Amino acid sequence: MEEKRVLIETKNLIKTYGEGEGLMYALNDVSVKVYEHDFLVILGGSGSGKSTLLNMIGGIDKVDKGEIIVEGKDIVKFNDKELTLYRRDTVGFVYQFFNLINDITVFQNVILAPGSRDKEKAMELLKRVGLEGKEGKFPRQLSGGQQQRVAIARALNKNSEILLCDEPTGALDDISGKQVLKLLEEIHNEGKTIVLVTHTKEIAGMANRIITMKNGVVVKEEENKNIVKAEEVVW
Numbered sequence: 070m071e072e073k074r075v076l077i078e079t080k081n082l083i084k085t086y087g088e089g090e091g092l093m094y095a096l097n098d099v100s101v102k103v104y105e106h107d108f109l110v111i112l113g114g115s116g117s118g119k120s121t122l123l124n125m126i127g128g129i130d131k132v133d134k135g136e137i138i139v140e141g142k143d144i145v146k147f148n149d150k151e152l153t154l155y156r157r158d159t160v161g162f163v164y165q166f167f168n169l170i171n172d173i174t175v176f177q178n179v180i181l182a183p184g185s186r187d188k189e190k191a192m193e194l195l196k197r198v199g200l201e202g203k204e205g206k207f208p209r210q211l212s213g214g215q216q217q218r219v220a221i222a223r224a225l226n227k228n229s230e231i232l233l234c235d236e237p238t239g240a241l242d243d244i245s246g247k248q249v250l251k252l253l254e255e256i257h258n259e260g261k262t263i264v265l266v267t268h269t270k271e272i273a274g275m276a277n278r279i280i281t282m283k284n285g286v287v288v289k290e291e292e293n294k295n296i297v298k299a300e301e302v303v304w
């Protein structure tokens with residue numbers, strides 16, 4: 070079998086908060102790989118370090134020690150300008166609480182980022198996520214699930230190879246959550262690499278690889294041979 074291309078590799082990542090008695094390891098020697106076309110789920114309880122790891126991979130947080138190799142380069146060594154470009158071009162983000170800008174329209178949210186200004190494409194993406202006709206609405210006029218789909222359209226508009234999702238269904242009811250999972254499944258089938266953080270074991274069933282974290286450490290890494298369709302995920 071052909072070796073899969075490694076898109077991202079973290080090497081011995083360390084991130085601590087506090088000092089002295091209060092010192093704690095949010096990440097304690099975390100080495101993981103994201104392969105091309107993975108649907109990788111990072112699973113773990115609250116405080117296990119999932120978001121910290123995802124934010125490092127996304128170039129949002131600074132590590133204390135370790136490397137994050139992307140396309141042969143260590144992004145830990147990037148300067149601010151290089152990091153800005155990395156965040157703009159290489160990764161898309163979807164957050165638990167959507168992070169939309171509330172005083173501009175849905176359409177404006179989707180075309181806001183530099184490199185995302187193509188209006189026709191933005192309209193197509195809104196259609197793609199099932200929000201045709203909502204482009205002129207403000208985020209508060211939409212349901213949570215609809216807002217999350219706006220956030221997904223915004224992320225897709227960046228054309229990045231990788232989509233990083235932090236508890237994307239965490240703030241949604243079952244039905245909206247499932248719609249979002251189905252959308253992510255479709256996007257993955259169309260070729261996108263997805264890294265999804267969750268504490269919900271059932272959602273991990275959708276992944277081809279599952280990494281389990283506890284107390285800032287990777288405690289398990291597994292291939293999932295029985296991939297469950299989003300339609301069949303129950304939680």
Ligand SMILES: Nc1ncnc2c1ncn2[C@@H]1O[C@H](COP(=O)(O)OP(=O)(O)OP(=O)(O)O)[C@@H](O)[C@H]1O
Binds near residue numbers: 113117119120121
């Ligand atoms: N800015 C910060 N200052 C201090 N401690 C922090 C900070 N950010 C994270 N931590 C700590 O680091 C640890 C890992 O946090 P992280 O947010 O990565 O956990 P998580 O697995 O995403 O949890 P959750 O499922 O609740 O979102 C936690 O113990 C948290 O309290």
Ligand SMILES: [Mg+2]
Binds near residue numbers: 119120121235
């Ligand atoms: Mg988190």
